[in-house]
Structures are given as structure tokens and as C-alpha cells.
Amino acid sequence: MMLNNIFIIAKYTSKEILQSKILLNVLLLGLAMAGVIFVAFNFTYGEVSRVALNFGLSSLSLSSVGIAFFMGVTLISREIENRTVYMIISRPVSRSQFIIGKILGLMGVLFINILLLSLLTLLCYGLIGGEFYSTIFAAIIMTMLECVVVLLMICFFSLITTQTLTVLFSLSLYVTGHAISEAKLTTFAMKREFVSWVLEGYQFVLPAFAKFNIKDFVVYQKSLDISYFFNTTLYGVFYSLFLLFLILLIFEKKNLD
Amino acid sequence: MIHYKGISKVFKSELLKKPFVALDDVSFSIPEGEIIGFLGANGAGKTTLIKITMDFIRSTKGEIQFDFDSKIKNKFSQIGYLPERPFFYPHLTGREFTFFMGELSGLSRFRIAEQIEKWAPRFKIDFALDRKIKTYSKGMLQRVGFMATLLHDPKLIILDEPLSGVDPIGRKELKDIIVEVNKLGTTIFFSSHIVSDVQEICDSVIFLKEGKLAFKGSIDELINNNKKQESKIYFEDNGKIQFMQVSLESQSRELKKMLEENKNIISVEPNRPTLEEIFYDVK
Structure with missing residues (x-):
């Protein structure tokens, strides 16, 4: 009964989300992707497939994180505001x-979005003679994990603060989570033990989104250590479970006024 | 069916502001098989008490007991609830929404389809079931919500202002359905500030005033308790029927005077206040 x-x-x-025509974005991105690949094919020398793959993976990540952001902000808060949760x-x-049902429902839409755009990217990439290798699929899985963490982070904030602050906090953490690994490599940080320690601590506590970004490995066909892939997957899964635990804890005690 | 024991709810607002007492030691019981009207002005605490009943919010003090069969694991499988100003998923159709609610109540798709076939024409919503909910009027939302409330044949139905926003014909239809469902053995507890609706269909009422229980009991008891020591003398004057309101003390004297004046007295009736008059006057 519970699972049911x-x-x-x-x-x-x-x-409900699919009928709100959210997947129109897939169509628009697909058209844009075809346009860019056409331009790349005609005006780029040598690296056409690499440009196509880079563009495809970036738009895949952008649109999925975008859906997680904009649908996630209202996923639970609108249920409370509109009292649909009462029914x-x-x-x-x-x-x-x-809560689990709502989150899984939106995750389902995210996965459909990722699946369709991935297929489109791989189709275009294959048609212009791109070579397939495992890191491409690892990058798609990493995008899925990143979206799940983003979605849960937004749901968490939406339960404890307003919609505007949810967007602000989530966006800040998303940008910082991507920039933090670069920040660690700056001379300023490397020369100061305290700064390095703070940045390391940040990555330990707050979501380190940069871990999920392996596009450089894909585009430049660098080999990705299998242990990195498994460690990052475990990190994503456990971070998601931790966020879900917090969300359930808050929602269980929340007055649904 | 439900026993409320000393329910209090205090909302703590901002830091320096005084806490707001929405409910203050409210105790009463809802007997099985009756239609109970839940009256009170806006802000009296009706919706707060209903939200506490449904576990949407927690009471500061007190407890609620439900008299359901001990074999029933989840009390909500026996309760049908319709919120005030319902707003459902705008991109689902009425039928999809009804199936959603039915499936959550553990009904098979076949049983839900059967129930829709039974109730949709009664609620006059069958023509719109395949339209998206975002195209529904407020009255249509009430109807589809009410229908979803009845799908699992609940033992207890809790309705929060079910007749607000519905036109007079719609109100009559919904009231007829409430009475019909009650005749099948369902207990109905419904809040309203439209006193005439409550008087029309309820067996007894619960009155809340400023978060406190002002009255519980039958409507007749309430009216008799508030009966004025007055009567109305109806008489014919120049072909028109008129009435005179007199105190019981002066009734005989006034009647004698009217007979002397050869007035045609039609009837003498005690001046019973309406529930609405009591509603504004109850202490």
C-alpha cells in the first residue's frame, strides 16, 4: 500500500507536469541543437562532432537543471499554498x-527530458561520424544525479523559506558548488591552509556540484577513472538521501496552514 | 463518531506580538449518523478545528478521538473531506483527478468508474469531466471535489464551507445530495456561515464564537432556549394581512382591544426567532 x-x-x-507542456522545451532545444550542429558542420574544420557533443551535453544539463529549478521551487510550496495537499x-x-511521490513524479519528468535530449544528442553526434565511448554515458548519468541533488536542495529550501529566497539560496549554492573546485586550485587558496581547509569543509557539507561535471573528460576524450565515477555516484546518492531525510523530517512536523 | 476534548490552538505570531488564540478549550462530540452544522462567523475558528481534525495542523492542547471500527488501520480510509475554496491540479482533467483520489483511497479503477457513473450526473459535472480543471468555474470545482469526497463511501464526511460560491440551484442540489448520503448512514459535519442552509438540513449545530464553544445541541433546543417572550397576532385590515408583535403579558389585552374594534383575527403565534437571528445574538 505504501509503495502503491x-x-x-x-x-x-x-x-500533471507533462500536460503543462513542459516538454516543449525539449522540442525547442532539439531544434536549436540541430541548428547549431548544422552551423558547426558547415563552418567548423575537424572538430564538428566534438562541438556537437559539447553543445548537446551542455543543453541537456542546462534544460534539466532548469526544469529542476523552476518546477522544484513550486513542487511542494504550491501544494500547500493552493491546499491541493489537503485532498x-x-x-x-x-x-x-x-513527499516521496511528488519528488519521484518530477524526477520522472526530468529523466524523460534527459532521455529524449540524450537520444537526440547521440543521434546527431552519430550522424556526423562521432565516435562513441563510455565517458559519454557516464556524463549523462552524472547530469541525472546533479539534477536530483538540485531538485532536493530546492525542495528543502522551499519548505523553510519563501519562493524568492529559495531561488536565491539554491542558485547561490549551485554556482558556488560548481566554482569551489576551481577556487581550491587558485594560488591564493593553495598558499593559505585555513582557506583550503574552509573550501574542503564546504565541499564536505554543502553540495559539490563540480563533482558531477565531467564534460571536459568527454569532449577532450580524457580517460575517466572508474573509481571517480563510482565515488561520485555514491556521493550523489547519499547526498540525495540526506536531503530527502531532512525534507521528510521538516514536512512531517510542518503546520499545513 | 468524533469526540473533541479540550482542544486549544494558539498561533504564535511575530516575536513581540501577542499570541493569537484561535481555539480555546473546545469540547464536544459528533454523534453517528447525524448531519451536524458547524456555525460561526469568519475567524471563529471553524476551519482551524477542521484542520486539526484532519491532522493538517496540530492542536496546542487537547485530543480528538474517533469511534471507528478497531480493525481499521487508517482513519482516513473512513473519512471524506472537502476543503474550503478547493483548488485542484489545473492541468489534470476532472476525470483524471477523480481517478487520482479514488486510487489513493484504495479503489480499483473499475470501482472508480462505477462511482463516477453514479455520482457525476447527480453533481451535474459529467459533461465537463474530460475538460482540464483549469477551465472549471468555482461551482464546478466544488462539485468535482464533492464527488471525489464520496468515492470511497466514507463513514464520516467533513465539508468546509461546501456551499460557498455555488449558485442557489446548485446549493439546493448539493444539499439534497448531503441529505441523501446521510440517509445511507453517513455522518456529515459541515461548516458554514450561511445559517439558512444549516437550519434547512442539519439535525444539530455546533456554534463557535471567537474560538470558544458557544452552543452545542439540536436546532430546536437552540431556538427554544432563545425564544422571546413575545407573540405575533395576525389580523386582517382593509383586505391586507398584517401582524402585531406583542409581549406575552399584554397579549390578552391587545386581543380584547382588537376584538372590540371588530378586527378579523387570523392567528396568534409565538414569536420564534430564526437560527440566523440567534446566530448574531448567541453568547
Whole structure:
């Protein structure tokens, strides 16, 4: 019954989001991608497939993180504001089932988005003679993980603060999470033990999104250590579970006024 | 069916402001099989008490007991609830939404389809079930929400202002359905500030005033308790029926005077206040 309720909520959440025509963005991005590849094919010498792959993976990441941001901000807060949550939890459904179902529903949409854009990217890449290797698929999996962490981070903030502050906090953490690994490599940070220690601590506590970005390995066909892939996957999974635990804890005690 | 025992709810607002007492030691019971009207002005605490009943918010003090079969694991499988000013998922159709609610109540898709076939024409919403909810009017939202409330044949239905925003014909239809569902053995607890609706269909009422219980009991009891020591003498004057309001003390004297004046007295009736008059006057 518990899993069944989660599945039902996830199913109708995905349905509601899909019927709101969010996937139109896939169509628009697909068209843009075809346009860029056409331009690259005609005006680039030698590196056409690399440009196509880079553009495809970047738009994949951008659109998926974008959906996670904009749909995630209102995923739970709008349910409370509009009192739609009342109709659901007045049924034999626990608060945890509601939250997990809602999040899985949006994750389903994110995965469909990633799947469609990945297929489109790989199709275009293949058509212009690109060579397939495992790091490309690892990058797609990393994008999925990044989206899940972003979504859960936004859901967490949306439960404890306003929508504007949720966007502000999440955006700040997203940008910082990507910049932190670069910051660690600056001479300023490397020469100061305290700064290095603070940056290391940041990566330990707050989401280190840079870990999920392996596009450089893909585009420049650098070999990716398998242990890096597994460690980052574990990091993503455990960070997501930690955020989900916090969300459930807060929502369980929240007054749904 | 439900026993409220000393329910209090205090909302702590901003740091330097005084906490707001929404409910103050409210105790009453809802008997099984009745239609109970839950009356009170806006801000009296009706919705707060309903939210506490449904576990949406927690009370500061007190407890609520439900008399459901001990075999029932989750009380919500026996409760149907419709919130005030319902707002459902705008991109789902009415049918999808109804299936969503039915599936969450553990019903099979076949049973939900059966229930829709039974109730949709009664709620006059069958024509719009395949339209997206964002195209629905407020009255249509109430109807589809009310229908979803009945899908799992609950033992107890809690309705928060179910008739607000519905036109007079719609109100009559919804009231007829409330009475019909009650006749099947369902207990109905519904809040309203439209006193005439409550008087029309309820067996008894709960009155809240400024977060405190002002009255609980039958409507007749409430009216009799507030009966004025007055009567109305109806008489014919120049072909028109008129009435005179007199105190019980002066009633005989006034009647004698009217007979002497050869007035055609039609009837003498005690001046019973309406529930609405009491509603504004109850202490």
C-alpha cells in the first residue's frame, strides 16, 4: 500500500507536469541543437562532432537543471499554498508518501527530458561520424544525479523559506558548488591552509556540484577513472538521501496552514 | 463518531506580538449518523478545528478521538473531506483527478468508474469531466471535489464551507445530495456561515464564537432556549394581512382591544426567532 500510494502520486504528478507542456522545451532545444550542429558542420574544420557533443551535453544539463529549478521551487510550496495537499493527505496517505511521490513524479519528468535530449544528442553526434565511448554515458548519468541533488536542495529550501529566497539560496549554492573546485586550485587558496581547509569543509557539507561535471573528460576524450565515477555516484546518492531525510523530517512536523 | 476534548490552538505570531488564540478549550462530540452544522462567523475558528481534525495542523492542547471500527488501520480510509475554496491540479482533467483520489483511497479503477457513473450526473459535472480543471468555474470545482469526497463511501464526511460560491440551484442540489448520503448512514459535519442552509438540513449545530464553544445541541433546543417572550397576532385590515408583535403579558389585552374594534383575527403565534437571528445574538 505504501509503495502503491507513492507510485500513484508520482504517476499523477508526472502527468500533471507533462500536460503543462513542459516538454516543449525539449522540442525547442532539439531544434536549436540541430541548428547549431548544422552551423558547426558547415563552418567548423575537424572538430564538428566534438562541438556537437559539447553543445548537446551542455543543453541537456542546462534544460534539466532548469526544469529542476523552476518546477522544484513550486513542487511542494504550491501544494500547500493552493491546499491541493489537503485532498491527498486526507486520504489514507502519509506525509512521507506524499513527499516521496511528488519528488519521484518530477524526477520522472526530468529523466524523460534527459532521455529524449540524450537520444537526440547521440543521434546527431552519430550522424556526423562521432565516435562513441563510455565517458559519454557516464556524463549523462552524472547530469541525472546533479539534477536530483538540485531538485532536493530546492525542495528543502522551499519548505523553510519563501519562493524568492529559495531561488536565491539554491542558485547561490549551485554556482558556488560548481566554482569551489576551481577556487581550491587558485594560488591564493593553495598558499593559505585555513582557506583550503574552509573550501574542503564546504565541499564536505554543502553540495559539490563540480563533482558531477565531467564534460571536459568527454569532449577532450580524457580517460575517466572508474573509481571517480563510482565515488561520485555514491556521493550523489547519499547526498540525495540526506536531503530527502531532512525534507521528510521538516514536512512531517510542518503546520499545513 | 468524533469526540473533541479540550482542544486549544494558539498561533504564535511575530516575536513581540501577542499570541493569537484561535481555539480555546473546545469540547464536544459528533454523534453517528447525524448531519451536524458547524456555525460561526469568519475567524471563529471553524476551519482551524477542521484542520486539526484532519491532522493538517496540530492542536496546542487537547485530543480528538474517533469511534471507528478497531480493525481499521487508517482513519482516513473512513473519512471524506472537502476543503474550503478547493483548488485542484489545473492541468489534470476532472476525470483524471477523480481517478487520482479514488486510487489513493484504495479503489480499483473499475470501482472508480462505477462511482463516477453514479455520482457525476447527480453533481451535474459529467459533461465537463474530460475538460482540464483549469477551465472549471468555482461551482464546478466544488462539485468535482464533492464527488471525489464520496468515492470511497466514507463513514464520516467533513465539508468546509461546501456551499460557498455555488449558485442557489446548485446549493439546493448539493444539499439534497448531503441529505441523501446521510440517509445511507453517513455522518456529515459541515461548516458554514450561511445559517439558512444549516437550519434547512442539519439535525444539530455546533456554534463557535471567537474560538470558544458557544452552543452545542439540536436546532430546536437552540431556538427554544432563545425564544422571546413575545407573540405575533395576525389580523386582517382593509383586505391586507398584517401582524402585531406583542409581549406575552399584554397579549390578552391587545386581543380584547382588537376584538372590540371588530378586527378579523387570523392567528396568534409565538414569536420564534430564526437560527440566523440567534446566530448574531448567541453568547
